[in-house]
Amino acid sequence: MKRWLQEITNLEGIEGVFISSGRAKIIAKLGLDLNDPQLEALALYTLRIVAAFHLKTQKINEIEFYWKNLFIIGRVAGDFLVITIFTTPKVLALLRITLNVTLSNLLEDKKFMRVIKEQAADKNILLEKGEMTEIEKNLITKLK
């Protein structure tokens, strides 16, 4: 996974890159000084924009914005999000191509996709619930 992130950070003007799950949990990061809660906030913000577009039935998989003298590009693929922070728009074309290739490789990386799938459903929350609802009990009774 780190190898793919390195492909991105090796480009000129890249501050760093991170991968978050569809629940904005940080999976991996490279070259960033920001802490996980800050990155999660950024991931959540990006995911909200994506969700807003989805609600309008406009499927988007890329968001580019400018924040505090930094350029940010967020790419959504399946159940994960790759956010890259960079300082110069000069690298944009090359970065977009690199991101396309990186995302394609990540989607084919079985180990990585297993990690992502584990994040997709938070088992802990379900186990911590304690009591089952009537709907869940009904579902269980149908199981053989």
Added chain:
Amino acid sequence: MKEKIVPNEFAVFALSTDKSPSEVTLRSSEWAVITQIDGHKSVMDIANALALTKEEAIQLFTGLFEKELIEIRSDVLLGANLAPLSVFENMEMELTRVIGPVAPFIVDEALIEMGLTKDKFVQDRLPELVELVSEEITDAHKKVQFQQIMLKYLKELNIT
């Protein structure tokens, strides 16, 4: 208006002999650049003198050139890294594998859109060309395959 050109930081301009700056309305930043142009200083020299970024300076010079107030003294591409013609041959070959014999025309059209030619193509702009050409590939999987191959070529040219 003159043809669209995008000078690089090494270009040297002189004031136009046909048109005077007093004939047009200029912003203060454009006037500042005009006062510095002497036919010897490069775009970067003037950018440094006026505390402009390279991008700001290039934008101002492009605007002044389009207003026909300045002329190119040295070759715009002087000092720039030109893309070798083999890159375009490779690009056309790889694209032909993906979309067929129409590939060379797609590359030519993309070059026209960028206002550039193969023999005077600054290699820093190759990623833009790859991206533009990729837009013509409808199959998402083939598009990534093409970009992956082109990315290797770009790395070989030390474009990062």
